[in-house]
Amino acid sequence: MLSDVDALVLARIQFGFTVAFHIVFPAFSIGLASFLAVLEGLWLATGRQVFLDLFKYWIKIFAIAFAMGVVSGLVMSYQFGTNWSVFSDKTGPVLGPLMAYEVLSAFFLEAGFLGVMLFGMSRVGPKLHFFATLMVAIGTFFSAFWILSVNSWMQTPQGYGINEAGQFIPEDWWAIVFNPSFPYRLVHMVLAAYLTTSLVVGAVGAWHLLRDRYNLGARTMFSMAMWMAAIVAPLQILAGDAHGLNTLEHQPAKVMAMEGHYESHPDGAPLILFGLPNQAEGRVDYQISIPKLSSLILKHGWNEPLKGLDTVDRKNWPPVPVVFWSFRVMIGLGMLMLLLGVSSLYARYRKALYEWTLLHRFAIAMGPAGFVAVVAGWITTEVGRQPFTVYGLLRTAESASPLSAPAVGSSLVAFVLIYFAVFGMGILYILRLMAKSPHLGEHGIEPGVPIRTAGITPAPSVDPGRSLHPAE
Numbered sequence: 001m002l003s004d005v006d007a008l009v010l011a012r013i014q015f016g017f018t019v020a021f022h023i024v025f026p027a028f029s030i031g032l033a034s035f036l037a038v039l040e041g042l043w044l045a046t047g048r049q050v051f052l053d054l055f056k057y058w059i060k061i062f063a064i065a066f067a068m069g070v071v072s073g074l075v076m077s078y079q080f081g082t083n084w085s086v087f088s089d090k091t092g093p094v095l096g097p098l099m100a101y102e103v104l105s106a107f108f109l110e111a112g113f114l115g116v117m118l119f120g121m122s123r124v125g126p127k128l129h130f131f132a133t134l135m136v137a138i139g140t141f142f143s144a145f146w147i148l149s150v151n152s153w154m155q156t157p158q159g160y161g162i163n164e165a166g167q168f169i170p171e172d173w174w175a176i177v178f179n180p181s182f183p184y185r186l187v188h189m190v191l192a193a194y195l196t197t198s199l200v201v202g203a204v205g206a207w208h209l210l211r212d213r214y215n216l217g218a219r220t221m222f223s224m225a226m227w228m229a230a231i232v233a234p235l236q237i238l239a240g241d242a243h244g245l246n247t248l249e250h251q252p253a254k255v256m257a258m259e260g261h262y263e264s265h266p267d268g269a270p271l272i273l274f275g276l277p278n279q280a281e282g283r284v285d286y287q288i289s290i291p292k293l294s295s296l297i298l299k300h301g302w303n304e305p306l307k308g309l310d311t312v313d314r315k316n317w318p319p320v321p322v323v324f325w326s327f328r329v330m331i332g333l334g335m336l337m338l339l340l341g342v343s344s345l346y347a348r349y350r351k352a353l354y355e356w357t358l359l360h361r362f363a364i365a366m367g368p369a370g371f372v373a374v375v376a377g378w379i380t381t382e383v384g385r386q387p388f389t390v391y392g393l394l395r396t397a398e399s400a401s402p403l404s405a406p407a408v409g410s411s412l413v414a415f416v417l418i419y420f421a422v423f424g425m426g427i428l429y430i431l432r433l434m435a436k437s438p439h440l441g442e443h444g445i446e447p448g449v450p451i452r453t454a455g456i457t458p459a460p461s462v463d464p465g466r467s468l469h470p471a472e
Helices: 004-046 049-082 085-119 126-155 173-177 182-211 216-250 252-259 293-299 320-349 357-365 369-385 405-435
Strands: 160-162 168-170 271-278 283-290 388-390
Touching: 004 049, 004 126, 004 182, 004 369, 004 405, 049 085, 049 216, 049 405, 085 126, 085 168, 085 173, 085 388, 126 173, 126 182, 126 369, 182 216, 182 320, 182 357, 182 369, 182 405, 216 252, 216 293, 216 320, 216 357, 252 293, 252 320, 252 369, 271 293, 271 320, 320 357, 320 369
Parallel strands: none
Antiparallel strands: 160 168, 271 283
16 A cells, blocks of 8 residues: 555645646746737737738637646646645645735736737727737736745745744735745746747747748748847846856755755865766766856856755755756756857848748757746756745645545546646647748738838749749
């Protein structure tokens, strides 16, 4: 028979599975809502049909992604009440109101204007419709604001007291909401959402450019996506560095796990690029490292000392192998995103943004990279917090409900089957929508816009009776 420890492990796996599945949808919808607002604003400002057509193209995808995000998020409340009832009881006075604020501000704002955004373009004026689109975009940001405030308080709790029942009670709401890690995590997550969306939009644009490089819709979305990647990728690296320094201050054991520093380094710590963390022996086997570079990055000095996990009680060690590798997946993908942005700038400089097929294939390959990086970042953050749910105060083993392993295991199996069936079909439908061409006019040329104005150079001579499609 499974033990109580197995029940705890199953509860953690279930929560991790559902959150990992859920987080990709808000990350996409936050960025896509802002992209839709930009498209509609450009259409109103310029009157160009290309922006309106792209708005209509992406709004269908947004509606499905938003719906799947809402549905997958509802499951989290279910698990708080079943698998993690002790956690809910202990933290409810603090986290309950914060989650209620998310519903009252963000979700109501999104729900109130979503119908107008999706179905009201022919029923209300263009300015009112644009206002509705803006409200939905702002609502997605507010949603990220409150949810990250909740999670950040669990990482760096402050502004609380503890009553006789052992519950966390609020004493300073300002300190609770704007806890030490919250600003860094908010910026990091919002930039991740924008970067994730730009990679998806860029991949779709590149896919259609490979089939028809004269497609104006594909050209426009690819250009906008590459601008976003080129701007946001370096900003995200800077934001991640600031977030890492904040984590070093408030959650040093997490950074030790990320860096693979089982041992302290009084004269400068190496940056371990790769290796096999050995949790039992407290070392990284077969490591490839650069001497003292970790001290330079984290303390801005070659010889600055860095403490290791040998200064932490072993029962408080996070699972280093998981955190070590998830962190490297996130960083590696971030470097590839930066490379994509820089490559697009070079292509613009060479006036080959729409002709460089190698760049287009690179962009397609990077399409899912944002989602993978978001999940890897979440794993780094949440597993690195272990063995606590409220860092340093409430242990994960003390947060779970007194359930049997078979009860948790059966619900886990049900979640896995249902999630892959329902959301698998939803994702498949989104991919089918993306496969449709965002063409403009009969041959992808914007009606009323001269060919050269549209950025397309015609052939030296064209038979009046023939089309401008390059295949002809």
